Amino acid sequence: MEHLTINSSAEVGVGLRAQHFKDVKNLSIEDTSPVAWFEVTTENILCSKGRGRKVVEDLRQNFPISLHGVSLSIATVENLNYDYLEKLKRLIHEVDPFMVSDHLCWTGTSKNNLHNLLPFPYTFENLEYLANKVSEVQDFLGREIALENLSAYLHFNENEIDESEFLKLLAKKSGCKILLDVNNIYVNSKNQNFNPKAYVDNIPKEAIAEIHLAGFTDMGDYLFDTHSCPVHSDVWQLYKYTLEQKGKIKTLIEWDEDIPKFFDLVEEASKAYSIMEKL
Amino acid sequence: MKLKELQTMFLASAYKNSSIDELEKKFTPAGTLSASEAMEVYAEDYEVRMLEALKENYAKVYEYIGAEKFYLLYNDFKETHSSSSYDLERYGDDFPHFIKDHLISAKAPNLHTLAEMDKTFRAVFHAPFIEGLASQQLADANENSIFNFLDTLKAFDAPVPLWKGDYTEETSFFFFRTSVGVNYFPISKTQYTLFSHLLSGRALGEAIELTPEISAEEVQQLFLFFSSNRLIKSLK
Secondary structure, three states: OEOOOOOOOOOEEEEOOHHHHHHHOOOOHHHHOOEEEEEEEHHHHHOOOOHHHHHHHHHOOOOOEEEEOOOOOOOOOOOOOHHHHHHHHHHHHHHOOOEEEEEOOEEEOOOOEEEEEEOOOOOHHHHHHHHHHHHHHHHHHOEOOEEEOOOOOEEEOOOOOOHHHHHHHHHHHHOOEEEEEHHHHHHHHHHHOOOHHHHHHHOOHHHEEEEEEOOOEEOOOOEEOOOOOOOOHHHHHHHHHHHHHHOOOOEEEOOOOOOOOHHHHHHHHHHHHHHHHOO | OOHHHHHHHHHHHHHHOOOOHHHHOOEEEOOOOOHHHHHHHHHHHHHHHHHHHHHHHOHHHHHHHHHHHHHHHHHHHHHHOOOOOOOHHHOOOOHHHHHHHOOHHHHOOOHHHHHHHHHHHHHHHHOOOOOOOOHHHHOOOOOOOOEEEOOOEEEEEEOOOOOOOOOOOOEEEEEEEOOOOEEEEEEOHHHHHHHHHHHOOOOHHHHHHOOOOOOHHHHHHHHHHHHHOOOEEEEO
16 A cells, blocks of 8 residues: 655645646746645546646646545445445546545535535544445555545534644544644634634644645634635644644645735745644 | 435435434534524535536636526526436536526526537547647548548537627628647538538548539548548548
């Protein structure tokens, strides 16, 4: 099984979006410093040989690429979707990403996909169930995957452990890595009233493959993970705390709604780079 | 509660945006939301996501009927069509057929054709870019030649202008994949007829005989288009 290289080269990346295809067309690493890699949403190119796929094929000549999916639905009660996994395996072969990741969630069923990242109870029974499924995925793909903690707008009363413990144990049991979304930790800490630093403290450094940062929207009653604005100052603080505790970790800036100019996205990446460099 | 039971209830609640007491007793909502409001976050997100997907997948239908009517159409569509694929591009695969049987077709009888065009456009958009034969490789073509065209060349004969137009005149056109996207090329009705015969495997001479109204200039223009854009896969 191919293993992820963790923290060996802590660099900052950005999510590739169609709005920036023209901007990235002739980029080299020197042009975009501090952007050292790009994350591609798996599903955007999984079933397409269109322009997006061509852009990724060109971009990977100059930049490392990671594939980040939203449809693995690892926590669904249904069996794994091998049609999806076959396509993912083929895509991995074609794109040769340095990392393959998805989310610790379910998205629906084969007959009714909500196309959303949905929460489930953190019980020991579900932990065993997921550990087996993650292993099945990794065996099929022949490589480790990383799973991301999600933003949730509810948490189940039957939780037997908290999310950070669930992630930690899942990584230990299955050998998967953790994609630590610091914005999601912050959003959930406000929505569910817990200490975000304690969450970070509980995640072992060696299990973290990457960090995600994004912007949220304050809806009044709750914080909503919109990825539609700059990273909040409190999230930058939590990011700084995370790096101070864990060391340099590859970090990605996500921006999915109200997408800014590429230069502005690079500016946001520069902030992460600057925090990382000051360690 | 077993995971299966919980996920079944969660889906039912989010999909229909309806409260399920048994489910709402099982969780603590975020912030100061009520349990029903927390589920509404998921229900509304689903609504927005699927409407947006259908709008993107059927961009010309949306443009033609406008936001309000499109929303009503979506509302009817979603009642019987959930998303069964991980690929949002697949949402609405049955939309043209749905439109054809919908009341809206009484007032807009060509709307389903417009939807078919949107669907074809997307298929061409996501297809790989392949170059067919170059001009010099077509030099030996004659009236007995049978042409095999690239799958990324699609012809449309629409009762209304479906692509770039004001929807008031009849039109026929090609979609074809280029290295950077999808291009459009208008053709006459007779050129469309000739192409249909060629596509069905008839030799050039026979196809021209079956299209007696076509002029030599129109044939020439059509083949100049095919060769300059390298749209012929092979010929025999």
